[in-house]
Amino acid sequence: MLGLQYFSFREVWSPLFLFGMAAVVILYLYVDGPYRRTHAPHEEAASGWQKFTFLTAAFLFYLAQAGPLSLLGHMMFSFHMLNMSLSYLIVPPLVLAGSTSFMWRLMFRWSLWGKLKLLMHPIFCLVLFNMVFSLYHIPLVHDYVMTHYTIHRLFYVVLIVTSFMMWIQVFSPVPEWSRLTDVRKMAYVFANGALLTPACALIIFAGSPLYDAYNDPTTWVKMMGYCVAGDPSYLLDQVGGPQFFKLLGPLEDQQTGGIVMKLIQEVMYGAILAYIFFHWFKREHADDDAPKAEPNPANGT
Numbered sequence: 001m002l003g004l005q006y007f008s009f010r011e012v013w014s015p016l017f018l019f020g021m022a023a024v025v026i027l028y029l030y031v032d033g034p035y036r037r038t039h040a041p042h043e044e045a046a047s048g049w050q051k052f053t054f055l056t057a058a059f060l061f062y063l064a065q066a067g068p069l070s071l072l073g074h075m076m077f078s079f080h081m082l083n084m085s086l087s088y089l090i091v092p093p094l095v096l097a098g099s100t101s102f103m104w105r106l107m108f109r110w111s112l113w114g115k116l117k118l119l120m121h122p123i124f125c126l127v128l129f130n131m132v133f134s135l136y137h138i139p140l141v142h143d144y145v146m147t148h149y150t151i152h153r154l155f156y157v158v159l160i161v162t163s164f165m166m167w168i169q170v171f172s173p174v175p176e177w178s179r180l181t182d183v184r185k186m187a188y189v190f191a192n193g194a195l196l197t198p199a200c201a202l203i204i205f206a207g208s209p210l211y212d213a214y215n216d217p218t219t220w221v222k223m224m225g226y227c228v229a230g231d232p233s234y235l236l237d238q239v240g241g242p243q244f245f246k247l248l249g250p251l252e253d254q255q256t257g258g259i260v261m262k263l264i265q266e267v268m269y270g271a272i273l274a275y276i277f278f279h280w281f282k283r284e285h286a287d288d289d290a291p292k293a294e295p296n297p298a299n300g301t
Contacts, residue, residue, distance in 0.1 A: 002072060003245040006238060011228050017066030021058050028054055031103055043102040054098030061091045065156075074227050075245035077214045081203075081257035085264040088133065088163040093272065096164075096171035104173045122169045122179055122188060129166040130195035132158055137199045139210040146213045147222045166192065170272065182280035186273055193269045200265070203258030209250040217241035 004012050032046045046054070063069045064083040073080035119125075135141055136155065145155045170185050172178040180188060203210070212219040220242040224232040239245070246253050 002247075003075060003239070004068060004071065006235070007071060007228060012068055012071055014066035014070070018062060021062045025055060025058050028099075028103075031106065032100065036102060040102060044100060046098070046100050050098045050100065052098075053094050057091045057094035057098060060086050060094070064091075071227055072245075074224055075242060076247070076257075077211060077253050078248070078256040078260055080214075081261040082264075085261050085268075088129075088159055089265055089268050092160070092163045092167040093171050093268075096167055096173055099173045101174045104177075120165065120168075120179075122184075125162070125165040125169055126188065126192060126195070129162040130192065132162050133196065134199040137202065139212075142211055143213045143219060147219060149226055152226065170276070182276050182283070185276050186280075189269050189273055189276070193265060196265055197262075200258050200262040204255050204262070206251075206254065209254055211254070214242055214253070215250050 009015075029051075032051075036043055036045060064073075064086040069079060069083055069086075073083040136145065136159065145152050168177070169180055169188060209215045213223045214220065217236055217240075221232050221236060224235060228235070243250065248256060
């Protein structure tokens with residue numbers, strides 16, 4: 001049970017968040033179905049694969065941000081890093097791949113968004129996401145964010161927004177929004193992986209536990225206050241502290257978290273690079289195999 005038996009159904013499954021994600025899925029299906037057929041019947045509907053991709057993204061985001069994995073992520077750093085990887089390295093590409101251009105044009109149809117176009121420069125988005133993501137993993141920043149509810153929520157909103165800003169450069173659902181060629185997309189993904197490496201290295205190669213939120217009982221209880229109802233200090237009376245829930249020692253748990261994030265990043269980025277390369281290679285050879293126009297003797301060509 002990994003310690004989940006010490007928590008209520010509401011604390012483990014977060015029904016309100018689950019209903020919220022269900023509402024997002026229903027809205028997605030409504031916009032793709034009845035709304036599109038009424039207001040834009042000429043627009044292409046989402047394919048079955050796109051719907052599956054979007055539903056998978058919604059399910060993973062729920063698990064990582066409010067479901068059992070989220071609660072485990074407040075008890076074990078390794079699960080926390082799994083949640084970070086799911087939320088910001090896997091979910092955004094799945095959402096973009098599972099959405100249609102009609103949905104994104106509808107969402108950003110107001111002229112106000114045009115004034116923010118400068119913020120969507122690929123290099124700016126690349127640096128911004130990795131800067132915010134790496135800043136979060138500085139021990140002092142991480143412990144402060146995890147123990148201050150308002151800052152915690154705001155920081156996570158910034159993370160998800162900047163992750164979409166970065167990933168949309170690679171998986172642009174609207175063709176005219178794409179600023180990068182396939183070759184530049186591959187370089188972009190490679191650069192993203194390189195910029196993420198220092199945060200992973202900080203965690204993996206540290207000689208001692210870095211985060212009080214996962215090792216100091218007082219700080220841990222304060223962090224758990226956002227997951228449980230009432231006064232979370234009862235957890236200290238029942239289990240003694242965060243070490244009760246750890247499958248590994250504090251340092252090993254931290255290093256495992258860094259390895260988990262790095263492995264997921266490598267697998268995800270490798271798959272994306274292969275996907276981009278395959279489509280680039282296919283398109284290049286399709287152009288080479290296209291029939292050439294025959295010379296026309298009438299005009300001397």
